[in-house]
Amino acid sequence: MRLLYPTLYLPSIACLQPEQLQRWGVRGLILDVDNTLTTHDNPVPHPEVRHWLEVMRKAGISMIILSNNHPPRVKPFAELLGLPFTADAAKPLPKGFRRAARELNLPKEQIAVVGDQIFTDVLGGNLFGAKTVLLQPIQPESTWFFRLKRRLEKGILQKYKANNK
Ligand SMILES: [Mg+2]
Numbered sequence: 001m002r003l004l005y006p007t008l009y010l011p012s013i014a015c016l017q018p019e020q021l022q023r024w025g026v027r028g029l030i031l032d033v034d035n036t037l038t039t040h041d042n043p044v045p046h047p048e049v050r051h052w053l054e055v056m057r058k059a060g061i062s063m064i065i066l067s068n069n070h071p072p073r074v075k076p077f078a079e080l081l082g083l084p085f086t087a088d089a090a091k092p093l094p095k096g097f098r099r100a101a102r103e104l105n106l107p108k109e110q111i112a113v114v115g116d117q118i119f120t121d122v123l124g125g126n127l128f129g130a131k132t133v134l135l136q137p138i139q140p141e142s143t144w145f146f147r148l149k150r151r152l153e154k155g156i157l158q159k160y161k162a163n164n165k
Helices: 018-024 047-060 072-081 094-104 118-128 144-163
Strands: 007-010 030-031 060-066 109-114 132-136
Touching: 007 144, 030 072, 030 094, 047 060, 047 072, 060 072, 094 109, 094 118, 109 118, 118 132, 118 144
Parallel strands: 007 132, 030 060, 030 109, 109 132
Antiparallel strands: none
């Protein structure tokens, strides 16, 4: 169960502040795209994202995008934000996280993984050995597969919250 629990659960990416990362000794972030930095298939970042990136950059935090989505989706979005990226990452498998950490040139202890899904972002980040930050999805999904995943996540989050009281 522990592997499915995030280190921190926040309402949105703008709630993640450099002070928190400094407390952890984290100097780099591995960022998800869909429902983390913007909604699914949306080429425009969420309004809070550009300012948040500036705050992180000023604090000396290195960042990379790691997405299970395909290059035609991920590449233009990453370029728009001036971030390096890996697409088709196969999260939660560790190989994409290892590659991202190499690109950040940081050990896993100094990295936090940020995303909206427990079974990809949180599980993958925990297996890899980084800190994990789970965000509430920007917008609820409508496909049956996503609704199933969100229902399973809800049960896990209820236990997580009970443990963190
Ligand atoms: Mg996502």
